[in-house]
Amino acid sequence: MGFRKDFAWGAATSAYQIEGAAGEDGKGMHIWDVYTKEPGKVYEGHTGDVACDHYHRFREDVAIMKEMGLKAYRFSIDWSRVLPEGKGKPNEAGLAFYDHLVDALLEAGIEPYITLYHWELPYALYLKGGWMNEKIVEWFGAYAALVSERFSDRVTHFFTLNEPQCFVGLGFLNGEHAPGLKAPLRDTFQMAHNVLKAHGRAVQMLRLYARKPIEVGFAPTCTMCYPATDDPKDVEAARQQLFSMEDLGNWTWNVAWWSDPVLLGHYPEEGLQKYEAYLPKITDEDMKLISEPIDIYGQNIYNGKAVRMGEDGRPLVVGRYAGFPKTAIQWPVTPQCLYWGPKFLYERYGKPLYITENGMSAHDSVSLDGKVHDPSRIDFLARYLGELKRAAADGVDVRGYFQWSLMDNFEWACGYSERFGLVFVDFNTQERIWKDSAYWYREVIRQNGENLA
Ligand code: FCB
Numbered sequence: 001m002g003f004r005k006d007f008a009w010g011a012a013t014s015a016y017q018i019e020g021a022a023g024e025d026g027k028g029m030h031i032w033d034v035y036t037k038e039p040g041k042v043y044e045g046h047t048g049d050v051a052c053d054h055y056h057r058f059r060e061d062v063a064i065m066k067e068m069g070l071k072a073y074r075f076s077i078d079w080s081r082v083l084p085e086g087k088g089k090p091n092e093a094g095l096a097f098y099d100h101l102v103d104a105l106l107e108a109g110i111e112p113y114i115t116l117y118h119w120e121l122p123y124a125l126y127l128k129g130g131w132m133n134e135k136i137v138e139w140f141g142a143y144a145a146l147v148s149e150r151f152s153d154r155v156t157h158f159f160t161l162n163e164p165q166c167f168v169g170l171g172f173l174n175g176e177h178a179p180g181l182k183a184p185l186r187d188t189f190q191m192a193h194n195v196l197k198a199h200g201r202a203v204q205m206l207r208l209y210a211r212k213p214i215e216v217g218f219a220p221t222c223t224m225c226y227p228a229t230d231d232p233k234d235v236e237a238a239r240q241q242l243f244s245m246e247d248l249g250n251w252t253w254n255v256a257w258w259s260d261p262v263l264l265g266h267y268p269e270e271g272l273q274k275y276e277a278y279l280p281k282i283t284d285e286d287m288k289l290i291s292e293p294i295d296i297y298g299q300n301i302y303n304g305k306a307v308r309m310g311e312d313g314r315p316l317v318v319g320r321y322a323g324f325p326k327t328a329i330q331w332p333v334t335p336q337c338l339y340w341g342p343k344f345l346y347e348r349y350g351k352p353l354y355i356t357e358n359g360m361s362a363h364d365s366v367s368l369d370g371k372v373h374d375p376s377r378i379d380f381l382a383r384y385l386g387e388l389k390r391a392a393a394d395g396v397d398v399r400g401y402f403q404w405s406l407m408d409n410f411e412w413a414c415g416y417s418e419r420f421g422l423v424f425v426d427f428n429t430q431e432r433i434w435k436d437s438a439y440w441y442r443e444v445i446r447q448n449g450e451n452l453a
Pocket of ligand 1: 221420
């Protein structure tokens with residue numbers, strides 16, 4: 001047994017990374033619109049002002065998805081496109097864009113999966129304190145209500161947050177992402193708590209305003225852990241390591257701090273102790289809101305660390321040998337994480353799982369024959385998907401897989417220098433060219449993964 005018959009074979013994108021049309025049709029500004037204009041922040045000063053121009057070319061892009069046989073497409077709504085001030089009066093033109101996108105997807109037989117927050121914090125709200133201001137719980141809730149009211153007649157699946165680890169950690173702890181701050185530790189824990197409460201409020205509001213039964217979840221990430229060998233001791237070591245607390249300088253890069261509250265209703269004890277000096281006031285009421293029941297659990301999984309049990313009975317991360325396989329962006333190639341990750345997460349949380357992102361960047365270019373050959377991506381995906389298939393066969397309830405990304409796009413601080421797409425984008429002409437991996441993925445989908453080892 002491999003993938004379920006109705007497995008959601010998909011690809012993912014996010015609003016700022018592909019849409020462009022930064023100043024059009026009444027869109028407000030978000031923190032990335034502002035941050036990318038600051039000198040020295042993004043690779044060669046790139047911005048998402050035009051990106052893949054998807055805002056104007058979405059019909060062409062949906063046609064590509066259809067041709068590729070995608071069953072599902074995960075995209076995000078730019079909060080500031082539909083609520084230019086983050087709250088208050090909605091922008092009809094912005095809503096209309098997503099209306100048309102959803103309709104085009106459904107017409108093409110592709111199931112839309114909406115992410116509410118893939119890092120486009122409206123700048124107007126940022127000026128009011130953003131995630132630091134507790135009012136954001138209600139702001140985000142009202143935004144969720146708007147999205148649900150408007151789209152849940154046609155859309156069934158919603159994810160609230162994409163990778164809180166990244167947008168709190170990279171945005172506010174080490175300052176590599178918008179808004180580029182190095183906030184005091186205390187503030188980052190306060191923000192994280194507000195982020196989780198905002199998630200809970202959004203779950204409530206999505207349901208309250210839903211026009212039909214919907215499925216709601218969130219999409220965190222982590223560096224996965226997998227056992228260095230099959231020895232049960234190493235398996236236990238990997239499990240322990242995965243759910244343990246990171247050191248303070250890196251604390252957001254953590255599974256249990258984000259997922260235990262949502263799915264188990266409490267913060268992990270180890271974290272409450274380790275981070276005690278920096279924590280905000282946490283009430284029972286907060287925890288009730290944060291753990292508002294969800295239906296599905298997303299996880300963005302790119303790579304992992306090998307772990308073994310040390311002599312002292314504590315998990316030990318195993319170093320990588322020289323020349324260890326890696327992708328263009330320097331991330332290690334560790335397919336095992338797509339077996340052990342889903343397995344450990346399903347064991348602990350027991351929720352139907354979606355791999356909401358997985359993929360790799362490569363130095364893709366157009367060859368003399370006019371095609372884009374990306375054997376490394378095919379190899380990568382074959383290895384990773386093979387492991388995911390094994391997890392499914394072992395009883396992990398995995399419902400779908402979203403390859404990151406449908407097409408090359410604006411890779412945050414790396415600008416356009418990293419190409420993650422199945423489809424190559426020529427950023428001079430906006431021409432889309434299928435990479436070899438796109439044809440390969442189409443065949444995997446057609447065979448429901450039967451051709452994977
Ligand atoms: C994830 C992000 C996504 C993209 C991929 C490569 O962390 O969610 O937007 O940047 O990495």
